[in-house]
Amino acid sequence: MNIFSVQAINAVLDKDEVIQAVKQSFIEKEQGLATCPSPMQILFNNDENQLVADCHVKAAQNKNSDFFVIKVASGFYENKHKGLPVNNGMSLLMSASTGAPVALFQDEGLLTSMRTAAAGAISTALAQHINENSVLGVIGTGHQALLQAQWVCHLTGIRKVVVQGRNYQSALGFAEAFPLAHVECWAVHDNKELAVLSDAIVTTTPATAPLISLNDIKKPMHIVAMGADSPGKQELDPELLEAAEVIVTDDHHQCLAHGEFGIACRAGLINEQTDVALGKVLAKPSENKISGTGISIVDLTGVGTQDLAIASYVWRKLSRHHT
Numbered sequence: 001m002n003i004f005s006v007q008a009i010n011a012v013l014d015k016d017e018v019i020q021a022v023k024q025s026f027i028e029k030e031q032g033l034a035t036c037p038s039p040m041q042i043l044f045n046n047d048e049n050q051l052v053a054d055c056h057v058k059a060a061q062n063k064n065s066d067f068f069v070i071k072v073a074s075g076f077y078e079n080k081h082k083g084l085p086v087n088n089g090m091s092l093l094m095s096a097s098t099g100a101p102v103a104l105f106q107d108e109g110l111l112t113s114m115r116t117a118a119a120g121a122i123s124t125a126l127a128q129h130i131n132e133n134s135v136l137g138v139i140g141t142g143h144q145a146l147l148q149a150q151w152v153c154h155l156t157g158i159r160k161v162v163v164q165g166r167n168y169q170s171a172l173g174f175a176e177a178f179p180l181a182h183v184e185c186w187a188v189h190d191n192k193e194l195a196v197l198s199d200a201i202v203t204t205t206p207a208t209a210p211l212i213s214l215n216d217i218k219k220p221m222h223i224v225a226m227g228a229d230s231p232g233k234q235e236l237d238p239e240l241l242e243a244a245e246v247i248v249t250d251d252h253h254q255c256l257a258h259g260e261f262g263i264a265c266r267a268g269l270i271n272e273q274t275d276v277a278l279g280k281v282l283a284k285p286s287e288n289k290i291s292g293t294g295i296s297i298v299d300l301t302g303v304g305t306q307d308l309a310i311a312s313y314v315w316r317k318l319s320r321h322h323t
Contacts, residue, residue, distance in 0.1 A: 025309035030279025036304030060304030129292030132157035137198030
């Protein structure tokens with residue numbers, strides 16, 4: 001079995017290639033070529049019963065692939081106070097014909113971060129009103145928030161980003177250190193201010209209570225919610241989903257169990273058939289247009305087919321160098 005370090009993995013990653021691989025994974029999932037089992041999660045709470053860490057195990061296979069994948073990704077939120085990375089993990093690529101391990105990617109969570117960034121960028125670009133003159137709002141100031149801002153700007157050409165964090169100082173630090181010289185980034189004090197300024201919002205937090213309410217936003221508004229990826233997490237007021245013209249999910253059943261979509265369904269505000277699959281929108285965008293006139297929401301919980309796509313992509317690139 002080949003073992004690759006995070007440094008070796010990072011050296012071969014290309015944004016556009018990762019975006020294309022992840023996009024294709026959603027399309028092939030919708031076509032029935034790729035499947036993934038329900039994820040396993042371990043949730044960690046402190047003595048006050050607050051969620052402080054999580055670990056996800058996801059897997060997938062694809063009829064067009066020689067491999068299947070098992071991925072472990074952890075997020076320990078208090079690590080930043082210990083001077084340690086919040087995210088960690090690894091991916092194991094295995095032969096779909098023999099079951100033998102092919103490659104272990106000691107990616108320290110990098111592949112999960114990259115495939116998540118790609119999904120967020122792809123999803124933000126779906127709304128027709130989003131263009132280079134739009135303003136992107138980012139809620140969160142962590143590693144994924146930074147990646148979302150960078151990758152969304154890369155794919156859409158957006159040149160203005162507004163950020164809001166747990167406190168103003170963290171948002172200010174994010175804005176001052178923002179690495180894209182051609183993008184203006186500034187901090188705001190609260191989500192209401194961010195919503196007024198933004199044309200699209202990406203939420204990237206482990207929140208367990210709504211951060212945005214229906215009364216906060218203007219129309220048109222496109223929201224990509226990716227923080228709620230396990231039971232107990234929530235970033236959006238369910239009334240936002242009730243008011244949405246379109247709800248896109250990366251996986252119908254997974255979003256019902258773990259995402260914003262399921263919260264709104266259980267509240268009785270929407271029914272379980274109101275969503276459209278992200279893969280369907282990407283496969284036939286002309287037939288599944290997001291008009292950009294009202295509220296549109298993409299609920300991303302992260303699926304194993306993304307992990308298989310990026311692991312296979314990295315293996316193809318690294319194996320050429322390795323041999």
